[in-house]
Amino acid sequence: MHADLTGLPAAFLTSEAATARLDARRLRTAVARGRVIRVGRGVYGDPSRWPDDPVERHRLVALAAHRAVEDCALSHVSAALVMGLPNPRTPLPRPSVTVDDGIRSRSPGSWMTLFRGELPEGHVEVVDGVRRTIVPRTVADCARHLSLGDGLAIADASVRAGLTTVDDVRAVREFQRRWPGSLGTQAVLALLDPRREGWLESWSAAAFQCMGLPRWVPQVDVHDAHGRFVGRVDGLWPELGVVAEADGRGKYLGDVDPALDRSPAAVAQRVLAAGNREVALRSCGLGVVRWTTEEITRQQLRVAVRWRDEVQRTEPRGIRASLTCTCCQLPVTSCDIGAVFAPSAA
Numbered sequence: 001m002h003a004d005l006t007g008l009p010a011a012f013l014t015s016e017a018a019t020a021r022l023d024a025r026r027l028r029t030a031v032a033r034g035r036v037i038r039v040g041r042g043v044y045g046d047p048s049r050w051p052d053d054p055v056e057r058h059r060l061v062a063l064a065a066h067r068a069v070e071d072c073a074l075s076h077v078s079a080a081l082v083m084g085l086p087n088p089r090t091p092l093p094r095p096s097v098t099v100d101d102g103i104r105s106r107s108p109g110s111w112m113t114l115f116r117g118e119l120p121e122g123h124v125e126v127v128d129g130v131r132r133t134i135v136p137r138t139v140a141d142c143a144r145h146l147s148l149g150d151g152l153a154i155a156d157a158s159v160r161a162g163l164t165t166v167d168d169v170r171a172v173r174e175f176q177r178r179w180p181g182s183l184g185t186q187a188v189l190a191l192l193d194p195r196r197e198g199w200l201e202s203w204s205a206a207a208f209q210c211m212g213l214p215r216w217v218p219q220v221d222v223h224d225a226h227g228r229f230v231g232r233v234d235g236l237w238p239e240l241g242v243v244a245e246a247d248g249r250g251k252y253l254g255d256v257d258p259a260l261d262r263s264p265a266a267v268a269q270r271v272l273a274a275g276n277r278e279v280a281l282r283s284c285g286l287g288v289v290r291w292t293t294e295e296i297t298r299q300q301l302r303v304a305v306r307w308r309d310e311v312q313r314t315e316p317r318g319i320r321a322s323l324t325c326t327c328c329q330l331p332v333t334s335c336d337i338g339a340v341f342a343p344s345a346a
Helices: 014-017 024-032 054-068 075-080 135-145 148-160 165-176 182-191 199-210 264-284 295-296 298-312 336-340
Strands: 011-013 037-040 041-044 096-097 113-116 124-127 130-133 217-224 227-238 244-248 287-291 319-323
Touching: 011 014, 011 054, 014 041, 041 054, 054 075, 075 096, 075 130, 075 135, 096 287, 124 227, 124 319, 130 135, 135 148, 135 182, 148 165, 148 182, 148 199, 165 182, 182 199, 199 244, 199 295, 199 298, 217 264, 227 264, 244 298, 264 287, 287 298, 295 298, 319 336
Parallel strands: 096 113, 244 287
Antiparallel strands: 011 041, 037 041, 124 130, 217 227, 217 319, 227 244
16 A cells, blocks of 8 residues: 555654554555655654755654644754754754653653753743744753853854843743753853854854853954955954954855855855955954864864964054944944943853
8 A cells, every 4th residue: 555645744653644544564564665764663754755954854853742742842952943043063962842840741752852841831832833942941941951052052043033132041041040951051141142143153152262262252344444344254352453253164155145156156256255355354453363163163272273373473553443343333342232241241
């Protein structure tokens, strides 16, 4: 018998398959013939609708987990991905849901993670029929369970997009103050800055913190001594006169902005433009330290040495440029947002 999956979700449970007249024997046969994907014990996928993107696959299986566990809420990384927040640098964890401590429930299989914890109604919302933790609770849960870099990327993105506020996340952290990993939330709050523009900048800020190096001011516009715009840099250490540039390959290949021309000539032009911009920055007396995704995630000592060398060779008093915060066009030392997210404010 041919497996008819048209009435089933792309990721479906054994109990749901039964409604399509697919019992355990027919499912085994369909899997053996490649007509059904076995995701884990009790959960399957439709090959014709199975995405190549691991984030999309995670979302599909997370929705199956949500249907499998009664009275649960999507949570942690699964809730973050459904909300469109950044996926972790590390391999994606198993889909996760949370149930309140008072609910007796068990995980349907090792293909998902079932968390238990106090889950007040104020920490839960229902969107498109899916119950999930609200944004500040999701940010705090991710900060407790992920690396500092991954947790910070999710927190920065959520505040930058206006999905939550720092005060809301702090309130959840206070609620969870005795929970395992709550110090991770505190560490993320101490570094959070929504001026950063993307996962790599957030992850880099966390890496610099772990290396014991100072924070930079995110997103700064540089104009030369004649008032001509030189460029917007990822960050700046104003007291050192050094620019920070986090350069993932996607920035040049067009992966970050799908609207960019991805032809070899266009990619080469973007690389040349970046080189010319660095020359212009240095002509203003600024030092420039740049790193790639590979370096900041796997070769941090190399980045630290490069940073120290650049600091030593740069003379801040020789800078011939105006440096303004991108968000408000005020001098970098006068930004209101910068005052809120300064290290001392944490």
